[in-house]
Amino acid sequence: MINAVGRDIPEEILEMTGKEVFRGNHYFDGYTYRKHGPSTTCVINSNGSKLVSGLREAIEKCGIRDGMTISFHHHFREGDYVVNMVMEEIHKMGIKDITICASSLGKAHDPIVPYIEDGTITNIRSSGVRGKIGEAISKGKLKGLAVMQSHGGRVRSIATGEVEIDIAFIGAPTCDDYGNCRGIGGKSNCGVLSYAMADALHADKVIAITDCLVPFPNFPAHISMTRVDYVVEVDAIGDPEKIATGAAKPTTDQRKLMMADYCTRFVVNSPYFKNGFSYQTGVGGASIASTISLAREMRKRNVRMRFGVGGLTKPMCDLLINDQVDCLLDTQDFDLDAVESVKDLRHFRISAGQYADPFNKGAVVNKLDFVILAALEVDVNFNCNVVVGSDGMLTGAQGGHPDTAAGAKCAIVIAPLLQGRIPAICTEVTTVTTPGESVDVVITDYGIAINPRRQDLIEAMKEVDLPFKTIEELRDMAYSITGEPERVQFADRVVGIIESRDGTIMDVVRQIKSFEFSDK
Amino acid sequence: MNPNKKRLRRTMMFLNVQKPGLIKDPYIYGPDSIILDLEDAVAENQKDAARFSLFHALREINYRGVERVVRINALDTPYWKEDIRCAVTGGCDGIRIPKTESPMDVKLVEDAVEYAERESGRPVGSVLIMAAIESARGVMKALDICEASERLFGIALSGGDYTKDLQTHITGTGIELMGARQNLVIAARAAGIQCFDTVYTDLDDMDGFRQDVENIHLMGFDGKSIINPRQIRIVHEIYTPSEKDIIFAEKVVREIDEKKKLGIGVFTVDGKMIDIAFYDGAKRTIALAKASGVYRGDL
Amino acid sequence: MEILKPAIAGTLESSDCQVSVEAGEGGIELELNSVVINQFGNQIRKVALETLERLGVNNVKLTIVDMGALDCTIKARIEGAVYRSQGQKEHLPWGGVIR
Numbered sequence: 027m028i029n030a031v032g033r034d035i036p037e038e039i040l041e042m043t044g045k046e047v048f049r050g051n052h053y054f055d056g057y058t059y060r061k062h063g064p065s066t067t068c069v070i071n072s073n074g075s076k077l078v079s080g081l082r083e084a085i086e087k088c089g090i091r092d093g094m095t096i097s098f099h100h101h102f103r104e105g106d107y108v109v110n111m112v113m114e115e116i117h118k119m120g121i122k123d124i125t126i127c128a129s130s131l132g133k134a135h136d137p138i139v140p141y142i143e144d145g146t147i148t149n150i151r152s153s154g155v156r157g158k159i160g161e162a163i164s165k166g167k168l169k170g171l172a173v174m175q176s177h178g179g180r181v182r183s184i185a186t187g188e189v190e191i192d193i194a195f196i197g198a199p200t201c202d203d204y205g206n207c208r209g210i211g212g213k214s215n216c217g218v219l220s221y222a223m224a225d226a227l228h229a230d231k232v233i234a235i236t237d238c239l240v241p242f243p244n245f246p247a248h249i250s251m252t253r254v255d256y257v258v259e260v261d262a263i264g265d266p267e268k269i270a271t272g273a274a275k276p277t278t279d280q281r282k283l284m285m286a287d288y289c290t291r292f293v294v295n296s297p298y299f300k301n302g303f304s305y306q307t308g309v310g311g312a313s314i315a316s317t318i319s320l321a322r323e324m325r326k327r328n329v330r331m332r333f334g335v336g337g338l339t340k341p342m343c344d345l346l347i348n349d350q351v352d353c354l355l356d357t358q359d360f361d362l363d364a365v366e367s368v369k370d371l372r373h374f375r376i377s378a379g380q381y382a383d384p385f386n387k388g389a390v391v392n393k394l395d396f397v398i399l400a401a402l403e404v405d406v407n408f409n410c411n412v413v414v415g416s417d418g419m420l421t422g423a424q425g426g427h428p429d430t431a432a433g434a435k436c437a438i439v440i441a442p443l444l445q446g447r448i449p450a451i452c453t454e455v456t457t458v459t460t461p462g463e464s465v466d467v468v469i470t471d472y473g474i475a476i477n478p479r480r481q482d483l484i485e486a487m488k489e490v491d492l493p494f495k496t497i498e499e500l501r502d503m504a505y506s507i508t509g510e511p512e513r514v515q516f517a518d519r520v521v522g523i524i525e526s527r528d529g530t531i532m533d534v535v536r537q538i539k540s541f542e543f544s545d546k
Numbered sequence: 547m548n549p550n551k552k553r554l555r556r557t558m559m560f561l562n563v564q565k566p567g568l569i570k571d572p573y574i575y576g577p578d579s580i581i582l583d584l585e586d587a588v589a590e591n592q593k594d595a596a597r598f599s600l601f602h603a604l605r606e607i608n609y610r611g612v613e614r615v616v617r618i619n620a621l622d623t624p625y626w627k628e629d630i631r632c633a634v635t636g637g638c639d640g641i642r643i644p645k646t647e648s649p650m651d652v653k654l655v656e657d658a659v660e661y662a663e664r665e666s667g668r669p670v671g672s673v674l675i676m677a678a679i680e681s682a683r684g685v686m687k688a689l690d691i692c693e694a695s696e697r698l699f700g701i702a703l704s705g706g707d708y709t710k711d712l713q714t715h716i717t718g719t720g721i722e723l724m725g726a727r728q729n730l731v732i733a734a735r736a737a738g739i740q741c742f743d744t745v746y747t748d749l750d751d752m753d754g755f756r757q758d759v760e761n762i763h764l765m766g767f768d769g770k771s772i773i774n775p776r777q778i779r780i781v782h783e784i785y786t787p788s789e790k791d792i793i794f795a796e797k798v799v800r801e802i803d804e805k806k807k808l809g810i811g812v813f814t815v816d817g818k819m820i821d822i823a824f825y826d827g828a829k830r831t832i833a834l835a836k837a838s839g840v841y842r843g844d845l
Numbered sequence: 846m847e848i849l850k851p852a853i854a855g856t857l858e859s860s861d862c863q864v865s866v867e868a869g870e871g872g873i874e875l876e877l878n879s880v881v882i883n884q885f886g887n888q889i890r891k892v893a894l895e896t897l898e899r900l901g902v903n904n905v906k907l908t909i910v911d912m913g914a915l916d917c918t919i920k921a922r923i924e925g926a927v928y929r930s931q932g933q934k935e936h937l938p939w940g941g942v943i944r
Contacts, residue, residue, distance in 0.1 A: 283776075506608075508885075509885060512887065544887050564856075594928065594929065595929075598922070599921040599925075601943060602917035603921075628934070
């Protein structure tokens with residue numbers, strides 16, 4: 027069945043998942059449902075703690091069995107030890123057919139690939155996958171389906187009960203023996219625990235894993251003891267070097283700086299750039315550079331930001347330090363400066379649900395004026411691909427891309443026109459992750475295209491001296507340099523779905539197939 | 547005269563022709579010219595491979611109006627003649643001669659260029675030449691070099707080798723380059739051709755770079771050789787005429803056109819004595835203003 | 846043109862390709878490894894075969910390791926390798942079979 031972005035979703039996938047095809051961003055606006063609550067085991071007796079001897083005991087006490095769904099958060103990013111440690115234990119116990127429901131998985135989790143191959147793990151839900159896990163899925167090694175979810179979409183799936191988490195494993199930088207978790211302090215300081223909050227609210231069992239046990243009460247708790255069943259102390263839950271890195275050096279790549287400059291000039295000339303505006307940006311070189319140049323323009327034009335959202339990095343936190351923004355709303359910290367900034371009273375932690383869940387009573391993304399994003403590919407309908415690489419492999423994450431793009435009044439995607447020989451602007455993206463109706467502007471090193479759906483923005487930019495082009499012109503320029511790319515050849519089997527933030531199906535990802543010449 | 551001889555050349559960006567990633571779309575950054583380098587950037591054992599890369603880049607990449615100059619290997623190497631055959635047949639706009647020491651060097655290149663033009667069927671005279679001066683001898687012979695060929699559109703100072711020859715080094719202050727810069731710009735002006743300053747190699751010192759460009763701009767240089775796209779915007783900024791200069795230039799051009807018809811030779815504009823000698827300068831200001839994207843008039 | 850000795854040209858940097866040639870076994874044998882094989886595999890092969898044909902090379906083992914090079918680079922590297930295999934560095938047919 028063809029969906030609203032023109033993708034043909036196979037009937038058997040609709041049947042297998044019980045899902046509908048994507049019908050547009052606002053299809054579920056006003057939809058009413060009852061939230062899913064966890065089964066809860068009461069702790070009434072007043073002696074003792076929730077501390078158990080080790081991971082094995084905690085898992086056993088939670089009653090692990092074949093076919094369960096377990097969850098993880100990705101605040102430790104490429105420094106995470108928790109996923110591997112838990113899966114190793116579960117594998118040793120001989121458990122099969124596990125569904126992993128992670129807020130994201132990365133290269134740090136390459137060691138769990140053998141557990142995919144041997145049937146310990148048969149389903150994966152995640153914002154994205156990289157490295158060997160992506161490869162394994164794309165090669166058809168996962169028995170079930172990989173479901174790629176946006177950050178908001180994940181919370182939706184948990185809150186609606188579409189996904190019932192049996193056991194949530196929450197790595198906590200600090201924790202007390204009664205389960206009060208904080209994202210700050212300890213060795214594995216990651217600042218916030220935003221992605222884990224939905225897990226704590228809705229999972230039947232919650233295990234907190236820490237490498238820094240502190241005396242009760244570890245307050246103010248980011249995840250409350252009232253949600254936690256067991257506490258496990260281990261040597262290390264992550265590699266601090268890889269959790270929050272030093273702030274990235276501002277790029278000196280002239281191409282990125284040029285795109286950042288275009289972006290800033292677009293932003294300041296748009297109708298939303300005025301006192302009290304709101305802004306979010308990613309961690310790419312051009313995004314960071316555009317935040318830096320935007321800060322300069324704000325100072326020059328005496329314009330103040332009301333709030334910044336993220337995925338935070340140093341340049342965003344500098345806005346707070348330099349008193350150019352009233353407050354920051356934080357779901358994740360990418361560098362040490364951001365982790366440090368959490369201490370600021372105007373720096374607020376928010377949950378992934380508050381941030382982006384389309385199925386609550388309004389998320390922060392809905393209040394965004396600008397979001398600056400990246401993409402692997404953008405097509406002439408402004409659909410974006412952020413998860414499938416040019417080799418057809420799953421290798422990226424939806425993250426907050428579809429959420430913020432849908433919510434923001436002005437969603438800007440920055441992408442160099444050519445990634446090596448691959449045109450970033452193309453006729454049809456390999457896989458749609460963010461629908462074109464959410465994307466307002468595409469900025470490349472060769473020019474800027476405004477989505478024709480946004481005649482108001484086109485009108486507002488009429489007198490602005492920037493290299494405006496149509497999206498087709500950008501594509502044609504790219505193709506004139508690289509030649510017209512052929513579409514990646516896939517096998518038939520569907521190995522994954524791109525779940526829209528509202529739970530419908532945006533696209534499917536098929537098993538890769540080795541390349542064959544057309545005439546041989 | 548080849549109409550491109552006098553074109554605007556504020557920035558001439560060096561690119562290693564052996565780096566496909568660099569030469570595929572440098573026009574993005576908006577330099578006036580690129581210098582596709584077969585000389586210093588290319589290792590001795592890659593000279594042959596670099597030519598194929600150069601040839602197909604010239605033939606197949608649409609550089610969107612950016613001038614394509616090829617720096618050939620020095621005349622005391624076995625490479626330069628083949629370099630010229632390749633570059634001219636490929637379709638380059640100009641040849642940059644390194645280490646030029648005498649008018650004879652220019653003549654040698656001119657002959658080879660003409661030979662290649664005939665061999666490849668290009669119109670004779672279509673390929674321009676520029677000469678890089680890299681030695682004390684070259685500096686002292688500057689005027690002769692400037693006048694050696696009708697094809698020569700300009701000379702460029704190459705500071706690295708020149709300072710070595712002078713037994714000093716690049717200091718960042720420009721003091722070691724003072725004489726050469728002055729001498730070259732005077733020679734070029736005397737011969738009616740353009741003059742370009744040497745590269746500034748410290749990419750981390752953008753303030754130093756800006757100061758350097760401000761100096762050479764005031765000295766009368768037409769532009770500067772650059773090594774990184776980062777440097778382009780600063781040069782163009784400094785070479786952008788002020789609003790006041792543009793308005794004055796417009797008046798001068800209009801008045802001279804007007805007064806010429808009436809047979810008046812000397813008159814005043816905004817209280818300044820003006821004659822025909824101001825005409826070229828005023829035209830240049832308008833051209834610069836247009837190239838800098840700040841001209842809104844109709845001249 | 847016969848491949849007289851094995852030769853190699855190009856690098857493994859992004860947007861470049863490394864091409865090696867050696868004498869074939871009575872025909873053209875192409876081994877193509879490319880980061881953009883899905884999008885441009887057929888095109889690269891076409892350019893490679895056309896280039897060999899122009900040069901009159903019909904007995905060669907041609908190996909291309911492509912890092913996303915444009916057609917102009919692929920041609921340049923193949924020609925570079927072929928002429929190296931001949932030991933020819935001057936008096937090349939620019940605009941003739943090299944075009």
